Amino acid sequence: ETGVTQSPTHLIKTRGQQVTLRCSSQSGHNTVSWYQQALGQGPQFIFQYYREEENGRGNFPPRFSGLQFPNYSSELNVNALELDDSALYLCASSPGGAGDQETQYFGPGTRLLVL
């Protein structure tokens, strides 16, 4: 148990729709990162939030956006879903500030299927 939870566990959407995925970090963790893991691949970094501000972004288009809230929860929003967005979406939280090398603790993931 990492103390990081995600909802929903599974989701099916159709192409063009929008989706919101949710994550609840460990209490006291100020940094949350989101990753996309396609089948058979390692996770790929989408973006990171620190104290409610975006703090780094991977190679993902603007239709991937996020929010972080003061209560250690966060959201990943994806607009205009494409078939290739089908993947396991993972959030990870870590205790401290931007730039620190800290262990990230992962949630169980949300599996998204886009038809």
Place this chain on the structure above:
Amino acid sequence: SQELEQSPQSLIVQEGKNLTINCTSSKTLYGLYWYKQKYGEGLIFLMMLQKGGEEKSHEKITAKLDEKKQQSSLHITASQPSHAGIYLCGADAAGANNLFFGTGTRLTVIP
């Protein structure tokens, strides 16, 4: 850009056997993490290595980071079915607290 290559891609061993998984980086590693993942689930943190030559152990799993900090190995002694899963090495992107990962090694342990 920096990449992580894991070998082997998959491994099938008999219960009780030892095994080693390797992770090689194209550039110097600032922090190297080992995670385990059961199919379709989240990542479970195993160990983090930062210093060249560092070695850490937890139960029957030992991880090492070589002196040049470009290669790490994960060794499991006397494997058990509970060790089965996908092992991922991840590394800190330089100057940032986000990780990039290898493609993973799928371990199957036959009872």
